[in-house]
Amino acid sequence: MPYLHPGLGDSASQQHLAVALKALRDELELRTVFPPEVLAEAEAAVAAYEFPAExxxxxxxxxxxxxxSIDLDQAVHLQRRGAGYRVWYAIADVPGFVRPGGAVDTEARLRGQTVYAPDGRISLHPEVIAEDAASLLPGVVRGAYVWEFDLDSYAAVTTASVRRASVRSRTQLTYAEVEEHLRSGGAPENLVLLREIGxxxxxxxxxxxxxxxxxxxQEIGFERGRYFLMTAPALPSEDWNAQISLMTGMEAARIMIEGRIGIxxxxxxxxxAALAKFRSQAAACGRAWPEGMAYGGFLRSLDTDRPEQLALMHAAASLFRGAGYTAFDGEVPDAVVQAAIAAPYAHTTAPLRRLVDRFVLVICEALCAGRPVPRWAREALPDLNSLMATANQVSARMESGAMDALAAALLxxxxxxxxxxxxxxxxxxSNGDAGPRTRPSGTVQLIDPAIEAKCYGELTAGTLVTVRLVEADTARRVVRFELAAPAAAGGLPVSAAPSG
Structure with missing residues (x-):
């Protein structure tokens, strides 16, 4: 989701957007304020916290x-180990600050996850935990759940375990700073190995x-009385860093499946049908998906600097649907694979921002230590599916509504x-604006700016068309297009066609 540039001012149009986003929060009944008893318990938990002995x-x-960023969930340390590697991955010790059944736990279950909006976030935990005592900020000792992995020369995992320990992050880096260090030729080993392993x-x-x-x-800026959209391609270091998190989630899933308990x-x-539709969309965008090329390889071949291929990348999100949570205690379910990852997977690396990760950490740590899973974690499993489903629905509605408001302001x-x-x-x-008569409508992705919106008219998935903007109402969060004409024969317009 695009976020608003912090330098935006107070023009009338900007105030309209702020009002629209505030109305969306109210409409979703987001819990934007922590009750006094939650804040008091959080402060007491921080004062009484005992650091892990190791x-x-x-x-x-x-x-x-x-x-x-100040709510830092993860810290990484990488080492060479013969022809392979050792990876240490520290995850914030949120369980150490949350008393099962207490006020902070109860509030976290009501929220489910941190909700992100273009103008800020609504946190899962009070700031004293999420942005201070549990956050893996640099230069201070913090408790953590530390994953230890041994990898072979291909970076495949040979052993994995997790335990609680005290850690201290040395440096807080942005992705751009990682790239700068690597370009300089004098990057520390941690960053060289991050690229190599990634x-x-x-x-x-x-x-x-x-x-x-x-x-x-994406970032929304404002200049000379109007909004504009700034887009920055994902940096390679973001992908390498994400691979460490994905590896951790895959190993957490394996540990829980072998232990026959988890989520x-x-x-x-x-x-x-969905794959065939995406293939037709790819062809319409001038970047056909070659037969025999794996889906993941095709996505990595796209150049998001090109507007038509960026639109195709957004269209690819339609294949990443139907995700949910599956809890089990005893019998392992048949459907355990996360299809986009192509392996069993669990959320475990963001406990400051997502409820379920706290339980996965506690379950995996107990299984690795050969101890029984704590009763409170076991008893929570039947409820976690629905709690997370509700939280995801709220987050999705926030994202959809915010995108509509941003698109209306931008256009x-x-x-x-x-x-x-x-x-x-x-x-x-479906029913149209004019009353009970039906009007055909579909969804389009503009080539530039890269905005997805509803469009009225007879539309065929995967085709290029010319659409006309007929309404952009920020307060109502409504953007409406109508089909103006099919795109000219021959594919992409000159302004969007690939240059090479």
Whole structure:
């Protein structure tokens, strides 16, 4: 989701957007304020916190996050080990600050996850935990759940375990700073190995049929009385860092499956109709998906600097659907694979921001130590599926509503203008604005700016069309296009066609 540039001012149009986003929060009944008893218990938990006995503060952990991040869930330390590697991955010790059944736990279950909006976030935990005592900030000792992996020369995992220990991050880096260090030729070993291991893990992902959707970051700016969209392609270091997190989630899933207790993140494979539709969209965008090329390999071949291929990357998200959580205690379910990852997988690396990760950490640590899983964690499993499903629905509604508001603000001066677009979803008949009569409508992705919106008219998925903006209402969060004409024969318009 695009976020608002912090330098935006107070013009009338900006105030309209702020009001629209505030109304969306109210509409979703988001819990934007922590009750006094939750804040009091959080403060008491921080004061009474006991650091884990094992001392790993001698390891050179680093954190890598977007600029301005202060709720730091993960820190990594990488070493060579013969022809292979050893990976230490510290995850914030949120369980150490949350008393099972207490006020903080109860509030976290009501929230489910941190909700992100363009103008800020609504946190899962009070700031004293999420942005201070549990956050793996640099230069201070913190408790953590520390994953230890041994990898072979191909970066495949040979052993994995997790335990509690005290750690100290040495440095907080942004992804851009990682790239700068590596370009300089004098990067520390941690960063050299991050690239080396990350690239090998990407190869393993492609071999097992997995795929990553590396969408560029977007930011809404405002200048000379109107909004504009700034897009920055994902940096390679973001992908390498994500591979460490994915590896951890895969090993957490394996440990829980072998222990016959836990909760997995699952996703069905896309059906043939969805794949065929995406192939037609790819062809319409001038970047046909070659027969025999794996889906993950095709996504990695896209150049998101090109508007038409960025639109195709957004269209690919339609295949990453149907994800949910599957809890089990005893019998392992048949469907355990997360299709996009092409392996069993669990959420475990973001406990500051996601409820389920706290339980996965506690379960995996107990299984690795050969101890019974704590009763409170076991008893929570039947409820976690529905708690996380509800939280995901709220987050999705926030994202959808915020995107509509942002799109309306961005396009507010362009009513009547024509745009080239890719049809993501063909027409279906539904009630229109004019009353009970039905109007065919579908979903389009503009080539530039890269905005997805509803469009009225007879639309066929995977085709390029010209659409006309007929309404952009920020307050109502409504953007409406109508089909102006099919795109000119021959594919992409000159302005969007690939240059090479």
């Amino acid at each position: 001392d790993l503060t001698g390891l050179d952990f680093i954190t890598i996050d977007p600029p301005g 690239l090998k893990r990407i190869d393993l992902e492609l071999q097992r049929g997995g795929a990553s959707l590396n969408l560029p970051a 997995l993140r699952t996703m069905p494979a896309p059906d043939e 507010s001066d362009d009513v009547g203008k024509d745009f080239t677009a890719v049809v993501l979803a063909g027409s279906r008949h």
